[in-house]
Structure formats: structure tokens, C-alpha cells
Amino acid sequence: AQSVTQLDSQVPVFEEAPVELRCNYSSSVSVYLFWYVQYPNQGLQLLLKYLSGSTLVKGINGFEAEFNKSQTSFHLRKPSVHISDTAEYFCAVTFLQGAQKLVFGQGTRLTINP
Amino acid sequence: DTGVSQNPRHKITKRGQNVTFRCDPISEHNRLYWYRQTLGQGPEFLTYFQNEAQLEKSRLLSDRFSAERPKGSFSTLEIQRTEQGDSAMYLCASTEGNTEAFFGQGTRLTVV
Numbered sequence: 001a002q003s004v005t006q007l008d009s010q011v012p013v014f015e016e017a018p019v020e021l022r023c024n025y026s027s028s029v030s031v032y033l034f035w036y037v038q039y040p041n042q043g044l045q046l047l048l049k050y051l052s053g054s055t056l057v058k059g060i061n062g063f064e065a066e067f068n069k070s071q072t073s074f075h076l077r078k079p080s081v082h083i084s085d086t087a088e089y090f091c092a093v094t095f096l097q098g099a100q101k102l103v104f105g106q107g108t109r110l111t112i113n114p
Numbered sequence: 115d116t117g118v119s120q121n122p123r124h125k126i127t128k129r130g131q132n133v134t135f136r137c138d139p140i141s142e143h144n145r146l147y148w149y150r151q152t153l154g155q156g157p158e159f160l161t162y163f164q165n166e167a168q169l170e171k172s173r174l175l176s177d178r179f180s181a182e183r184p185k186g187s188f189s190t191l192e193i194q195r196t197e198q199g200d201s202a203m204y205l206c207a208s209t210e211g212n213t214e215a216f217f218g219q220g221t222r223l224t225v226v
Contacts, residue, residue: 043205104157104158106154
């Protein structure tokens with residue numbers, strides 16, 4: 001079965017602390033991997049993507065993620081968070097067959113405390 | 115190009131009424147997707163168009179839902195005889211290939 005799991009529904013951290021948001025997927029076919037951010041009552045904005053090549057990808061706003069094929073994971077990291085990073089973060093996977101639609105995880109609510 | 119545009123941004127309707135949402139994708143994008151997002155959940159796939167052809171529909175898309183993309187440009191999503199369970203954010207995305215989907219701001223539907 002093809003699925004995406006975000007292991008933490010909520011992650012509270014203090015400002016300027018590092019953060020890691022975890023994402024695992026299950027697939028029998030090749031995948032593309034994405035992280036999106038969503039602010040309240042807004043659409044989704046792409047943070048970063050992995051299509052091929054280097055397994056460490058850098059995105060906007062200082063975020064990065066590492067693709068680990070053996071562990072089928074794509075965890076999102078930031079070394080020092082800001083208040084403005086407070087948002088909902090979604091891991092998404094495109095399974096390279098059929099409609100090649102995005103399959104999303106449940107989301108992780110990142111709350112930055114001063 | 116200003117990106118993917120969705121209208122209206124918000125819609126409040128009475129149960130049993132019909133509603134229609136519009137999505138204008140990025141002009142050169144041939145693929146268009148509709149997703150539904152309920153509170154506290156990730157978006158779920160509803161349907162997909164390549165140009166004007168509707169190529170896949172989720173089983174979430176009951177027979178009260180219909181989507182069109184005439185001429186392969188804008189798309190409409192219609193919900194007939196709305197139910198309270200239809201309350202959600204409806205998101206549209208477009209892409210030229212499959213390497214990055216661009217999302218609109220969404221239409222938030224509230225059925226009262």
C-alpha cells in the first residue's frame with residue numbers, strides 16, 4: 001500500500017532552537033518527495049522537493065530535508081527556528097504511476113514559543 | 115502570471131443547495147488537480163485533468179460531485195445537494211509535469 005505518515009501531530013519548540021519534523025512513506029514504486037507549509041486559511045507553499053540526485057535538499061526559509069531510501073524517510077530540519085515558522089507542515093509524496101497525484105501526510109503543527 | 119487562482123475564497127451555503135467553485139491554473143500547465151482538506155487533516159485527492167480530459171477520480175468524489183475543465187483551461191467543481199459533511203477547504207493545483215504542484219489559496223466551504 002502507498003501511504004505517507006507524519007509521526008508527530010504537534011511539535012512545540014522554543015525560538016532559535018533546532019527542529020526536526022518526521023515523515024515516512026510506504027511505496028512499491030519510485031517516488032518524488034515534497035514538504036509544503038500552510039499558514040492559516042491559506043493554500044500550500046512548497047518548501048522543498050526531492051526528485052533525484054543528492055539526498056540532502058535545501059529549501060526556502062532555511063529548511064532542509066534528507067531523503068533516506070533504506071528507511072523510506074524524508075525528515076525536515078531547520079537549525080534555528082523563528083516565530084514566523086509557526087504553521088502547519090505537510091509531507092507529500094508523488095508515487096510515479098497513474099495520475100501521479102500528491103499523497104499527503106496528516107500534517108505537523110509547528111508552534112514556536114518565545 | 116499570478117499563479118493559481120481560486121474563486122470564491124469563502125462560500126457559506128445552506129444544506130441541500132448547489133455550489134460551484136472555479137480554478138484558474140497557471141496558463142501553460144496541462145495538469146490540474148482538485149483536493150479536499152478537512153480540519154486537522156492533510157489534503158486528499160479528488161480528481162485530475164490532463165488538458166480537458168478527466169483521467170482519474172477518487173472514490174471520495176460521490177455522484178453529487180462533478181468537475182469539468184472545458185478547453186483545458188479553467189476548471190469548475192460543482193457539488194449538488196450539499197451536506198454538512200461537505201464542509202472543507204477545496205484546493206486546486208496545477209503542474210506542467212509532476213515535479214512541482216502549484217496550489218491556489220483554496221475555497222473554504224461551510225454548509226449550514
